[in-house]
Amino acid sequence: MALERYVGPGCLVEFMQGNQAQVAWVLEESSGRLRVYTLTHREEKMAMARVLPWMGPRYDGARDRSAISEILAGHQAKREAAAKAIAPLELWELAQGEVREESAEWFAGLVGEKPDVDAVAGMGRALLGCKTHFKFHAPKFEVYSAETVERRLTEAAAAEEREKVVVAGQVFFKELWHGWATGDRKKGAALAAKLDPEAAAKLAAMLRRLMADADDQESAVLWAMLRKGLPDHPLQAYILATQWGIVPPHYNYHLDQADYVAGDDWHAPYAAEIEARRAGLAALSREPEPIPFVSIDSPTTRDIDDAFFAETRPDGTIRLVLALADPALDWDFGGPLDTAVAHRASSLYLPEGVSHMLPECLGTDLYSLRAGDVRPSLVMEWDFSPEGEIVGFAMRKTFVRVAENTTYAVVEAALDRGDAAPHLQLGWRVASWLRAKRLERGAVIIERPEPEISLSGYPDDVKIEMSVCPAYPKAQLLVSELMILGNAAAADYAVSHGAAMLFRTQDARLPPEVRGIHSDPPAIQRAVRELPPTLTEPDPRPHATLAAPAYAPVTSPLRRYADLINLAQLEALLRTGAPRWSRGELEARLPLLSSRIEAVGRVQRFRPRYWKLAFLQRHCKERTFEGVVVDVAGGFISLSLPDFQIYVRATRDTLGDTIYTGQRYALRLGRIDPLTNELRVFGAEEIPASLPDEQLFGEG
Incomplete structure (x- = not known):
């Protein structure tokens, strides 16, 4: 059964679908368009350009769908067996450095003197499956150089590892985030125990890189995959790392960003x-x-x-x-x-x-x-x-x-x-x-x-x-x-x-x-x-x-x-x-x-402010804090908190009708987040000049 050079009714052809070669029977050909019958018992229309460059054999005479299916199944079995018997890496060793590109028929000739169409198709399938060493440029296969193969093997291994990490990490990160959002700080260790150790190590290393540099290019692709379905947060990597327990509570990520090792x-x-x-x-x-x-x-x-x-x-x-x-x-x-x-x-x-x-x-x-x-x-x-x-x-x-x-x-x-x-x-x-x-x-x-x-x-x-x-x-x-x-x-x-x-x-x-x-x-x-x-x-x-x-x-x-x-x-x-x-x-x-x-x-400036906001966060529901107006220009009023040496802004409606520089208020603070540097004024009461501070703010 020789290869056919022209397609017509009764000829077997192969085409790619779902990254697999599929065998089909040509029912009709007209001006480069084919109508074919497949192993799945369906008729399809396709362009001649989709047909792989090993066609045949051709069967004469009319046959019903049952007979066609039986013929297709027979050739499919032969071609699968032929593909499994081929060692494409050995063929690459023979061809690498000798030829730049060749056809499936040529490669099939290396393993058999007179390969039939099933042997050629099996060879084509085997080479198509070895993408690290061969690239299909119809009608021939390019033989990659040793350097290209090494690079592609590395890329393939990285892609496989990335897929493994993504599968493990997406669910893990969602559960960590849910635990943080609901205030359950104890789930991290139990969730991490279910992870593959190698995947866990890669996820932990990625979070550390992102804490040091949110725009880390090495982590960008993997991070984008892992955080799908999570809400945006500027310190998401830090939150996941603390919830997981790979860094302690109140971890100073500013040190990572500055590449500064604390201690001695x-x-x-x-x-x-x-x-x-x-x-x-x-x-x-x-x-x-x-x-x-x-x-x-x-x-x-x-x-x-x-x-x-x-x-x-x-x-x-x-x-x-x-x-x-x-x-x-x-x-x-x-x-x-x-x-x-x-x-x-x-x-x-x-x-x-x-x-x-x-x-x-x-x-x-x-x-x-x-x-x-x-x-x-x-x-x-x-x-x-x-x-x-x-x-x-x-x-x-x-x-x-x-x-x-x-x-x-x-x-x-x-x-x-x-x-x-x-x-x-x-x-x-x-x-x-x-x-x-x-x-x-x-x-x-x-x-x-x-x-x-x-x-x-x-x-x-x-x-x-x-x-x-x-x-x-x-x-x-x-x-x-x-x-x-x-x-x-x-x-x-x-x-x-x-x-x-x-x-x-x-x-x-x-x-x-x-x-x-x-x-x-x-x-x-x-x-x-x-x-x-x-x-x-x-x-x-x-x-x-x-x-x-x-x-x-x-x-x-x-x-x-x-x-x-x-x-x-x-x-x-x-x-x-x-x-x-x-x-x-x-x-x-x-x-x-x-x-x-x-x-x-930046570490010296930002880290003390973190602790100041953490203190305000813990005490804002039980007391007020003195604020002094320092700037009345614009839509917001700027106030200094002298005891903390930080500034906060408030709306004019919050402070009252008459506002002037130097005016003192007892401020009710809320929506305080040390991580995102958020601090809001929820209410204010003007402090009369004669009223002692301890009556307003308590002794804290």
Whole structure:
């Protein structure tokens, strides 16, 4: 039974339907159109173009439908048997590299000397089923190259695995979502136990990728399939992950988005380099200067990067000395540890814990200015006239031994009592001069209460407490002004030596009404609205808010990578007379450093707000909260919640007929969602000026 070249009545043909080759009997042919009878006992019409290129045999004479069906069934059985007997991969091995494409008849000739039409059809069926190695371009089969086969096998395996994951995951995700929506937080583990372990691992990995990047391209196709039937939610992956239990309650997904590893375990791969830093510093160490420095920090601070001393000389001039921790002394810039630290960019101080930029064995131990320990330091020294004018400045690399680590509370109490040590009293006096002079130059100072968030039982049974941080105005003024002085001096020194730095700039002329000290919410809002953003750039420009002609942060090298860079520039200037990096080299580093600073800064901004909203969510039904109107423009009124340092908007109808800036309200809040940052005002009652707050808000 030979192949037929032309189609006519009585000829057997094959066509593709449902991804399978189907055999049929031609009843009629007319102008490229066929009427055929199939194995399913149906007549169909089709274009000649659908017919596969192995036709025959042809049967002469008329036959009834029963006879035709019997003939079709016989050929179908032969062709199925022939296809099963063929090993298409062996044929590919023979043909690959020898021919680019060939017909089914040619391939059938490789396994039989005179293949009949059933053998050719069986070969065609076998090759059609081996899509990873052959592609059908009628009338021939293309033989894929080894590289193409490898790629297609990988794609086929991935598609098969994806289908497996989708089948398992669609139902699983719907049940997880339903559990979350109905408040049933205990279903996750039981549902996950029914999953195939391999599929579960892939689903978990996908959710983690999506928490870090909602637009993750690797997950896009699979995620689109899995979330069919689920409502839209901007944090759907996070919700499913927490409901499942692969991340704990209140998981900080902002860290994933910033690619920042919390805690201190991240530095384990750099143990050898850390030991090298210890050894290098030990080799460089020498006798410290005999200056009784004192540091002032919060009681929980362990990464102590600044300390000071002040004294009055016999001639009435004042000597002020500032010591800065100096990790740059023996730091391997460009090494693996430095790359990891640069990626962290800064320390994070969050309610659930501190994550230090440096490994704790370095940042809170080896380089930290702990009392009694000899530490490398960059020392800045000023001479002040009795009237508070700077009459001299010097800077040097040295080693110091801090005499005392004290706290804001202790210093504030001593200054209030009048029995503070002379260097503390003198330091506060100098700081007061410095602030007064900055205000004369047009500085902007924002004074507002800082909320303190305390967590217990984190993360499984968390309780949130909110309070206003204690204010230590004298002690905090002392420290903040010395830091501004040191950073401005670092910038001036670099400029005078023609060295580039990572300058913080805000080159703008501020309106007179913005300058000065602002403490009430409306004034703060007006001032902040007028302040342009600060920039980090290698060229010195003014910093308007600080009233500094140039400003290069250098006083927190244990906490901020930009400060470490600037410290290294100064250290190199003092040691060699030239900066470590040129302007062009610093400029080249800026894009990556700026992106890391912004990414980590978002965590520091958003995470405390999450806890503030979580606190409001838990207490909004039992109490009201003070809001102060800060902006009445537009359709919505903006209010500040001073105790929380967050803002909320309300409609005019909610607040009443007469609304003015500075007006105080007792706000009823609702529809609070820490995840989506949603906060609504449901009601408000104006607070009479004479009514004590505790009668309105309770003691919470």
